[in-house]
Amino acid sequence: MTWSGQPTLARDKDALRRLGDGCHTAVESGLGRGIGALLLAKHFKTVFTIELDAGRLTKYGPSVPARASNATLIYGDSAKAIENLAKAIDAPVFWYLDAHTRRGKHKDKFPLWKELAILNKRTQPDIVIVDDIHAFDGTHWGVGLNQKAIHEVYTRAIECEVYNDELVLHTRPETMK
Numbered sequence: 001m002t003w004s005g006q007p008t009l010a011r012d013k014d015a016l017r018r019l020g021d022g023c024h025t026a027v028e029s030g031l032g033r034g035i036g037a038l039l040l041a042k043h044f045k046t047v048f049t050i051e052l053d054a055g056r057l058t059k060y061g062p063s064v065p066a067r068a069s070n071a072t073l074i075y076g077d078s079a080k081a082i083e084n085l086a087k088a089i090d091a092p093v094f095w096y097l098d099a100h101t102r103r104g105k106h107k108d109k110f111p112l113w114k115e116l117a118i119l120n121k122r123t124q125p126d127i128v129i130v131d132d133i134h135a136f137d138g139t140h141w142g143v144g145l146n147q148k149a150i151h152e153v154y155t156r157a158i159e160c161e162v163y164n165d166e167l168v169l170h171t172r173p174e175t176m177k
Contacts, residue, residue, distance in 0.1 A: 079115050086118055
């Protein structure tokens with residue numbers, strides 16, 4: 001499965017190996033159909049995937065730990081879960097954040113800004129991926145999503161690159177600030 005006719009980063013083994021070098025843990029906001037978590041589980045020792053939609057979690061969630069024993073599902077608000085994981089993991093992490101709003105009863109929530117602000121406080125040289133950059137033209141969801149706005153919230157990025165529909169933020173360790 002591809003979005004916009006292009007493979008996602010999670011499907012590119014070479015890119016994951018290059019970008020995830022030094023990270024043993026991956027955290028994904030948004031379960032989707034579970035495909036991303038399963039792909040990440042092939043490359044990282046530990047994977048956490050966070051989902052707020054109980055229906056999606058019930059439908060797609062059980063297949064993830066059944067097929068990847070190193071993957072853990074977390075039900076709840078992604079910003080809260082990311083805050084807890086960010087405090088608990090004292091090592092570089094590969095963070096894969098969805099840059100789109102919720103649907104249904106959660107449609108008014110746009111957690112990306114809060115997630116980035118939480119990760120900005122970390123001192124580890126993390127890799128932060130922001131998915132769905134097709135929305136960066138500022139017209140989607142009324143949230144003013146663009147690279148400049150992301151850099152204003154997440155100031156630790158020393159380099160960024162675009163990979164298909166994803167913005168990759170390379171983070172400096174706190175000691176280099």
